[in-house]
Amino acid sequence: MKSYSEMCRCGTFEERLKYLQLHGTVGKDTFGFDRYLNQDFYRSKEWRQFRDRIIVRDGGCDLGCKDHPIADITASGGKVSRARITIHHINPLTKEDILEHREALFDPENVISVSDATHKAIHYGTGGGPKMPDGERTAGDTCPWRK
Known part of the structure; x- marks a missing residue:
């Protein structure tokens, strides 16, 4: 089992990313037809409050590295859009974790703040590994149910 404390011993952003990488397969479902379970969980008040505490921590x-802030991005026309901060479970959740409301859901040692790009790199790689040897990505490749 990996942990937040152990990850923090990694000195650089790159070392932390390497420590957390799951090397998953693009398009592979985590919850399959039971995806509604994790979606309901991530919309819950309890999760949103926990999420806010982790972002503050x-x-x-990104990956808790002070030199990688997940900042607001100014879009064209001067409109500011909020950067998306994701709370990544270091040890992936299972259907049973959610159904049984296990400790892993809200364990600060099992989560880290990440940007959208870093979250995808943790799960699917950066293009240099055997799962994505050419590094090419397509719109929605991590969300096959949207195609």
Whole structure:
């Protein structure tokens, strides 16, 4: 089992990313037809409050690295859109974790703040590994149910 404390011993952003990488397969379902379970969980008040505490703990920084803030991005026309901060479960959740409301759901040692790009790199790689040897990505490749 990996942990937040152990990850923090990694000195650089790149070392932390390597520590957390899951090397999953693009398009592979995590919850399959039971995806509604994790979607309901991530919309819950209890999760949103926990999520806010973790973002504060990590200073709103990618992988908790102070030199990688997940900042607001100014879009064309001067409109500011909020950067998406995701709370990644270091040890992936299972259907049973959610159904049985296990400790892993809200364990601060099992989560880290990440940007959308970092979250995808943790799950699917950066394009240099055997799962994505050419590094090519397509719109929605991690969300096959949207195609």
